[in-house]
Amino acid sequence: MAVWTGNAKHLALLNGIADAYKAKHPEIGTITFDTIPYDNYTTTLTTQIAGGNAPDLAWILESAAPDFVGSGALLALDDTLSSTAGYDFADLSPSATALWRQDGKLFAYPFSTSPYAIFANLDIIAAAGQKSPADLIAAGSWNWQTVATEAAAVHAKSGKNGVEIRDFDYKDWTLLTTVWDGWAARPWSADGKTCTLDSSDMADAMAFLHKAIFKDGAIPGPGTSGDFFAGDTAFSITQISRASLLKDGAFKWDLVPLPAGPKGSYSVIGQAGIGVFKNGKHPQDAAAFLAFLSSPENSLKLAQFFPPPRLSQLNAETLGKTNPLLSKSQLEEVVVKGITTGKVSPSHTNNAQIAQQIRASLDAAWTPDADLPAVLSGACAKIGPLLAH
Numbered sequence: 001m002a003v004w005t006g007n008a009k010h011l012a013l014l015n016g017i018a019d020a021y022k023a024k025h026p027e028i029g030t031i032t033f034d035t036i037p038y039d040n041y042t043t044t045l046t047t048q049i050a051g052g053n054a055p056d057l058a059w060i061l062e063s064a065a066p067d068f069v070g071s072g073a074l075l076a077l078d079d080t081l082s083s084t085a086g087y088d089f090a091d092l093s094p095s096a097t098a099l100w101r102q103d104g105k106l107f108a109y110p111f112s113t114s115p116y117a118i119f120a121n122l123d124i125i126a127a128a129g130q131k132s133p134a135d136l137i138a139a140g141s142w143n144w145q146t147v148a149t150e151a152a153a154v155h156a157k158s159g160k161n162g163v164e165i166r167d168f169d170y171k172d173w174t175l176l177t178t179v180w181d182g183w184a185a186r187p188w189s190a191d192g193k194t195c196t197l198d199s200s201d202m203a204d205a206m207a208f209l210h211k212a213i214f215k216d217g218a219i220p221g222p223g224t225s226g227d228f229f230a231g232d233t234a235f236s237i238t239q240i241s242r243a244s245l246l247k248d249g250a251f252k253w254d255l256v257p258l259p260a261g262p263k264g265s266y267s268v269i270g271q272a273g274i275g276v277f278k279n280g281k282h283p284q285d286a287a288a289f290l291a292f293l294s295s296p297e298n299s300l301k302l303a304q305f306f307p308p309p310r311l312s313q314l315n316a317e318t319l320g321k322t323n324p325l326l327s328k329s330q331l332e333e334v335v336v337k338g339i340t341t342g343k344v345s346p347s348h349t350n351n352a353q354i355a356q357q358i359r360a361s362l363d364a365a366w367t368p369d370a371d372l373p374a375v376l377s378g379a380c381a382k383i384g385p386l387l388a389h
Contacts, residue, residue, distance in 0.1 A: 001274075001286075002048075002058035003033050004041040009244055010305060011035075017301065021292045028285060038167075042352065049073060054277040056286035060108055062271040063174060065099045066349045074107040075276040075283050077290065081106070084291040088312075091296070096309035099344055100273045108273030109294045112306035114239040115338025116178045116268045118147075118259070122252040124234045125150065128157040133256040143260040144182055144208065147235060151218035154234040161226035162218040166238040170222045170366050173359055177345050178237045178268050180205045182261015187358065188387055192348055195380035195387055197358070198373075204262070206365065206372050214368040222366050239270055240335055241305040243325050255330045257338065267342030272306070307335055314339060350386060357382040 005011065011033055018031040034055065036044045042064045048054055060068050068074060082089040092106075093113075100108040120133045130150040136142040151162025168175040180186065183205035187197050196202060212218040220226050228236030229245040236242075237258070246253060258267065274293070276286045292298065299308045304322035313319070316331040323331065348354055361379035365372060 001031070001033050002045055002055040003035055004038045004059060004061075006035045007244070007305075013301060013304065017293055017298050018289075021289055025288075028289070031289065046352075049277065049279070052279070054280045056280040056282050057274055057276050057290060059111075060273045060275050062099060062273075062344055063347045063351050063355065065108070065271075065273060066347050067351055068275060069100060069102050069107045070349060073277055073279065075278050075287055076105040076107060077109060077276065077287060078106050080284075080287040081109075081291050081294070084288075084295070087291060087295055088310075091310045091312050093309045093311050093314070096271075096339070099271060099347070100275075108275035109290060110271050110273045110309045111294060111299075111302055112241070112270070112272040113309050113339055114241060114270050114307050115335060115342050116237055116239055116258060116270060117334045117338065118256050119228055119236045119238065119242070119246075120254045120256060121228065121231065121234050122254055124154055124158065124160055124231075124251070128154040128234075130154065133254055137256065142256070144179070147259045148208070148212045148216060148218040151212070151234055152216040155217040161220045161224070161228075161233040163212070163235040163237065164220060164226055164228055164233045166228070166236050166242070170363075171359060173362050174345055174355065175237075176209070178258060179209060179261075181266045181268055181343065182259065182263060183208070184261075184263040187346055188348065188383075193387055195384045197383075198376045198380045201263070202376060203373060206376065210365065210370065210372060213366075240307070240323070240326065243323065244305065246325060255326060255334055257334050267338040269339060269342040269344050271344055307339060348387070354383050354386050357386065 014033050022028050022031060042061060045058055081087055096110050096113045097106055100106060100110055118133070122132055125132060130153055133142060136146055147163065154160055155162045165175050165178065180202065183201045185199065185202040185205040188195055209219065213221050226233045229242065231251050240255065274290055276283055276290060280286060296310065299310050300313060300318065300322060302308065303313060303319055314336055316328045316336060319331050319335060320328060358379055361375060361382055364370060365375045
């Protein structure tokens with residue numbers, strides 16, 4: 001099984017589940033989890049498939065879901081999952097599985113449906129004389145303008161980073177959706193046929209980001225390193241699976257929903273699916289293992305890092321058993337509410353080519369004197385033909 005995580009705790013959990021499966025199925029010789037670096041994960045995976053060297057199973061990013069689901073390379077899972085004793089196939093959330101279906105068939109199991117949220121370092125925020133997120137939420141002031149103001153104050157006071165969009169690094173533009181959605185800004189229309197990077201909503205969202213980076217110092221600029229979990233950043237936009245990086249007692253922290261934007265409150269979901277490749281060496285054995293890996297019992301174990309798609313497990317009581325660092329209110333307000341109300345990050349067929357064109361176009365936006373309207377218009381000129389294809 002191909003994965004992109006190198007996290008020791010993630011791999012220990014997966015290997016533990018695999019060992020339990022092998023104990024029940026001694027005819028299965030080995031189950032290995034091969035880590036492919038995130039930056040070139042999908043490219044490497046597609047190269048393996050094209051070369052006739054497909055893994056039996058693989059994690060699939062939501063950005064690549066339309067390509068993989070529509071390619072015919074994946075095995076339909078419905079028969080295997082629904083016929084497995086105790087699986088409870090009907091417990092899988094229709095909204096969580098929608099991205100991974102085609103013609104009524106399920107082609108990947110969405111093992112992680114994780115909302116983006118903000119981790120806040122309460123010590124850094126208080127030292128800069130700013131209000132905590134909880135106080136801002138109580139006052140009805142938890143919005144991007146207030147967060148940017150506080151983040152700028154933190155940077156001016158201490159030199160520490162204000163807001164980090166974790167893993168963005170001025171490369172993975174899809175993570176900007178965690179901010180853009182507050183302006184109802186998306187890269188293309190709902191039907192996927194029209195570029196909307198040059199819309200007024202997107203122009204406003206990008207103007208906010210540009211000012212926060214280059215004028216206010218609220219967001220670290222290109223080439224600036226920082227790490228919330230090392231204690232040098234006030235706010236971090238990321239997913240709850242990162243909670244495992246928090247060190248006991250290193251600093252006081254909170255987990256809160258994404259701030260409201262001019263268009264209101266919103267939630268953004270990142271998803272990952274596990275698919276079985278038809279041309280792998282062991283497709284039926286792999287499907288059977290996936291049924292075990294995603295069973296109610298193991299889904300609950302995975303929920304320690306990856307919020308499950310099972311309706312029966314989407315509650316604070318269940319999630320709290322495997323997420324002891326998070327409070328009941330954090331689980332309810334951030335995780336459960338985020339999953340039930342959020343939008344999945346944007347994805348499109350031919351995603352790799354489209355994403356590369358947008359990334360190359362947006363490079364020109366990350367300078368202090370950037371002409372943002374020209375940048376966004378130029379991006380649409382690049383991807384418009386690809387969307388219409």
